[in-house]
Amino acid sequence: MGKEVIAVDLGGSNLRVALIRNNKIINLIKKKTQKTKEGILGDMSDSISELINRNVKGVGIASPGPLKNGIIINPPNIPFKNFNMKRYFQNKFKIRAEVDNDANCVALAESKFGAGRGKKNFFILTLGTGIGGGVVIMGEVYKSKDIGTELGNIYLTRDKTFEQLVGGKAISKITKEYLGEELNLSELMEINNAKSRKLLDEITEYYAQGIGSLINIFDPEIVVLAGGMREAGDRFLNIIRKKVKKYVTLPGHYNIVWSKLEEPGILGAGLLID
Numbered sequence: 001m002g003k004e005v006i007a008v009d010l011g012g013s014n015l016r017v018a019l020i021r022n023n024k025i026i027n028l029i030k031k032k033t034q035k036t037k038e039g040i041l042g043d044m045s046d047s048i049s050e051l052i053n054r055n056v057k058g059v060g061i062a063s064p065g066p067l068k069n070g071i072i073i074n075p076p077n078i079p080f081k082n083f084n085m086k087r088y089f090q091n092k093f094k095i096r097a098e099v100d101n102d103a104n105c106v107a108l109a110e111s112k113f114g115a116g117r118g119k120k121n122f123f124i125l126t127l128g129t130g131i132g133g134g135v136v137i138m139g140e141v142y143k144s145k146d147i148g149t150e151l152g153n154i155y156l157t158r159d160k161t162f163e164q165l166v167g168g169k170a171i172s173k174i175t176k177e178y179l180g181e182e183l184n185l186s187e188l189m190e191i192n193n194a195k196s197r198k199l200l201d202e203i204t205e206y207y208a209q210g211i212g213s214l215i216n217i218f219d220p221e222i223v224v225l226a227g228g229m230r231e232a233g234d235r236f237l238n239i240i241r242k243k244v245k246k247y248v249t250l251p252g253h254y255n256i257v258w259s260k261l262e263e264p265g266i267l268g269a270g271l272l273i274d
Helices: 037-051 085-093 102-113 162-166 168-179 185-190 194-218 228-247 264-270
Strands: 004-010 014-021 024-032 056-063 096-101 122-127 131-137 222-226 256-258
Touching (some): 004 264, 014 037, 024 037, 037 085, 056 264, 085 096, 096 102, 102 122, 102 264, 122 228, 131 162, 131 194, 162 168, 162 194, 168 185, 185 194, 185 228, 194 222, 194 228, 228 256
Parallel strands (some): 004 056, 122 222, 222 256
Antiparallel strands (some): 004 014, 014 024, 122 131
């Protein structure tokens, strides 16, 4: 039968719960992330109950950070504060549960199965409702003794972070303000007028600034972008590749790529149960 685990990817917009066998997704349940803590826990519990069987060894959960020791501290895009997610699901299902930062889980999956396979040093960014980051150093996902690797929280202006400027939630707000409707990045790129082009230029400039700054810090072999904004495709990626050059001061070679894994958060969460 092989190893079976339940993997959960809790995002600000979508919740995914899967049964994984030998690192392959057997069954996947996807739902919109509810607005309340009780609603999210209910959907997670119902989905786990639907997929769990006696062969399942544990539940791995990828969650937005910051978090520590299975406790979700104060993420900006889901309604949890100092909540012990690990203990909650261990008690509920009487099974081992592990919780890690969702971007760390993506980094783990990329290092084992994706663009980071065979690479010793790289970082990933999850571009979704917010912006998360995971770092691989000498082939291992970096874990600080405390929280750390909140790459979306680097400040790009005097008073705003990378995530606050161009996370998915921020883009929806900006497009509503300037174009009169809430759009995601892919939808914005489909519009071709002077206002949309100016806004896209500003957004991609912040992305290039953020990614370039992180390249200067980590000197990666590769940069992997994952998350819902992957739908923006190669046009967006090529703009970033071109613009990022003016922010990188290092002489080394690097590449910026989209993740090719369909569900890296789920796969990484499954790897939390060894």
